[in-house]
Amino acid sequence: MEEEIKSEFEKSGFSFDEEEDQTLQKCLTFCINYKLSPSDLVSSWEIYYLNRQLGGSRVENAHMDGFLLHLQMEQKDSIMKEETNLHVYSSNDVDMLLSAEHEGFHGGNSDTPPHESDQPFLESHNSVLTPGTIEKASTEKSSRVASNRMTPFGQRMNKFVLQSSFNSQDMENEAKKEDLEDQENDVIRRVQPGHRCSLQVHQSQPKSGCRFLYDRIEDKFNFLENRIRRKATALAKSGLYEEPTDATLASQKSVFAVGMVCCEGEGHLNEKSLLLQGSVEHSLGQRVRLDVQNLSQFSLFPGQVIGIEGNNPSGHCLIASQLVNSFPLSNSSDPDMPPEKKQAMDPEQQSDSSTFQSKELSLVIAAGPFTTTDNLLFEPLTELLSYASRKQPQLLILLGPFIDSEHPEIKKGTANRSFDEIFHVDIIRRLQDYAEYMGSVARVILVPSTRDAHHHFVFPQPAFDIQLLEDLQHQITFLANPSLVSANEIMIGCCTVDILKHLSSEEISRTPPAASSGDRMGRLTTHLLNQHRQVSVFLLEKHLMKGDSFYPMYPPSESLPLDLSVAPEALEMSSITDVLILPSDLAPFVKVIIISCDSSLESHMRCIGVNPGRLAKGVGGGTFVEINYNGCADKTSASIVRI
Structure with missing residues (x-):
């Protein structure tokens, strides 16, 4: 076509x-x-x-x-x-209206929407979420706005279509079978409740009410300098490389340097504009031109911290012969860890604590916008909650934007309600109904976005400050953007900034002529994970790694309000994740990301990178992701579902 x-x-x-x-x-x-x-x-x-x-x-x-x-x-x-055409009532129409009038309000089946003044009464008395209430509410709101006309979203034939699956052979047949059941039965079959998952928040900064957008040049300098210093220390402690030296000094011998990739000028990065900025300790923060013509393959972006082996015969250009992109593990403990903590992390204690149950978790992940561009009815969100009510995942993760500032009605200011009212009525109330219907076994996580019109326009971004009923506080959790949590001992990282799109526009790469172009989406995700450093030797029979940053690119995209005054405790990835969720406008995917630790394949770590796509695209539905984590990434099954 x-x-x-x-x-x-x-x-x-x-x-x-x-x-x-x-x-x-x-x-x-x-x-x-x-x-x-x-x-x-x-x-x-x-x-x-x-x-x-x-x-x-x-x-x-x-x-x-x-x-x-x-x-x-x-x-x-x-x-x-079409709606201005005059409708001529027949005798059948009159009989239908009379019969509906005799049936009364509670038993009527008329499609006529209630008056707006009666809507709060209806919503307050229909707090329990059932398929009927979900579809009825959506139909009533659609009728009130479009005069009983179905919206383009409601005209789709299939509710849920399996777009792709991961490590699952029977997923497609199962999805088709369930889709047929949905078409035959309007009532969602409630299955037996599952086990409630544990949830521990490891990182959710900054806190609500924090002071932001007061970052100074000193804050930016310290943030970048600490990144270079930590990576240089990690490489030196690994024992695989020499002590980093000053790359700006002329030398005929091969030297090893650690620095940050920069671009000469304000344009996009290319091979002719590459610069390497060293640390204050080794080169007083000076920059030197970087020549990568001798490298058979590389993948670079502004702000990336790398190790370079090469020579600088003139003192003006470092000719690279080897590029170190990942930071290997060593047998020494983290240099930043206090001595008393190093002694506490001995292998005997760790081996004793390694007896834990297999990590299993079912979760559904969706990213906004949650409504189509032609209305503010939030029909895709309604369908998602219907799907989750049938599947009953242990964890439902929703990532912003919830009230999208790019929505036509929000952008033009034509909405007849405030942004906070739309969020509380159309988002929070539906999630409360979902939590009440599902019971205590269901958990919901909400992460904001810088595109949310009703929230702070800053990154890192504090969580939503919303007071819930006491019995729902343990079911609905509000996290900052970005954040790091563990559910059933499975580490999950979330960041709603479109870092994949930002990296895609700035990254330059080269692959060997004989090799294929490779998986670009996986390579972009790897950039966030390969910039790690070691924290301890072993913990629960697994290397405990400390990541670099949820947003390693610098300078940031012009559309991102980055505040580096809160970056040390908010942006730093305090642990390598088992599942890394990065919503993006790029193609949705679920991939196993290999994290290089050293030269042996056995020590490579695996993380599941997830881009759920957008739940709503234009006037139609988008995609979301369903994951069944089963012990490790290789045994995990996942599917991308189009709504």
Whole structure:
């Protein structure tokens, strides 16, 4: 269909820019969501092209957002024209209204929505979540806004479609079977309750009410200097490399240096603009040009801390012969750990404490937006909670944005309610109903986003400050962005900033000619995990590693309000995670990420990287992820479900 779309544009005299694939993919999405043929899409584009008086005849990816709003306005106008037609009532209509009137309010089956003044009464008396109340509430709100017309989201044929699976052979057949059951039965079958998972918050900074956006140049300097110093110390303690030296000094011999990758100028990073910034201890923070032409493969981004072996014959350019991207384990303890803690971490005590049950956890992960762009009914969230009510995961993780600042109605200021009211009524109240219906075995985690219109626009970002009923406080947990928790001894890291997209736009890489391009999404995720350092030798028969940062790129993206005054305790990844959740606009995935520890494959650690995608995309549904963690990454099953 993309070829047909391209052919129709070319027939009308239009061509595409360098981002042709992305533009065609968006055009294909428009055709599917709005039920347009390629010729109809091109006709709409010509109208948009003439109205906006665009120059040239190229279809650019930058015009797609404006074109999407144009299509939405066309769709809205067509619906309004159809709804203005006069309906002539027949005798059957009168009989139906009379019968509904005799049945009364409680037993009526009429689709007529209640009056707005009666809505609070209805919501307060229907606090228990059932499939009927979920679908009825969604239908009533849709009817009130669209005059009994189904929204484009509600017109989809299949509720849940398995997009891809991971380590699961029977997942697809099971999903198809469950989908048929959903179509045949409107009532969700409640299965037997499972076991309640343990939940421990390891890192959730900053706290609510903290002071932010007062970072100084000193804070930025200390943050970057400490990163370089810690990595240099870790490499020296490993015993595999020499003591780091000053890379800016001229030397005919091969030297080993540790520093941060920087870009010369304000443009994007490339091989000609690479600089290496050393620490104050070794080079007084000076920079030297980095030549990587002799390296067969590399993957670099601004802010990355690396080790470099090479020579600098002139004193102006370091010619690299080897790049050290991952930081290996050693047999020595962490240099930052106090002596009394080193003595406490002896192997005998650790081997005795290694007898624990197999780590198992079922969880569903979804990231916002949670409503489609044509309304604020939060229909995708309703469907997700219906799915979770049937599957009964032990942990439901929801990541912002919840009230998306990029939503057309929020962006234009046309919403008839405050942002806080929308959040409490349409998000928190539904989650409370879900928690009450599921019982004490269900847990819910909410992580905010910098795109949330009702929350602080800063990163790191404090958690939502919401007071819940006492019996629900142990079921619904609010965490900061980013955060680190453990459920059933499974370490889970969450960060709602689109770091994958930011790295994708700034990263440069080279692969050997004989090798394939590799897994780019996995490589981007690995950047957050390979920048680790050792904390102790063994703990529970497993290396305890300390990560670098949930956001290792510097300088940050222009759209990110990074505050480095709270970075040391908030951004630092205090432990390597078993599951790392990184919501992104890029393609959703679930992958096993290999974390290099040393040269032996047996000591490599494995982490499950997850991008659940967006629950709502345009006027249609998006994706979420379901994971059944079973002891380790290799035995874990997961699936990406399209809603």
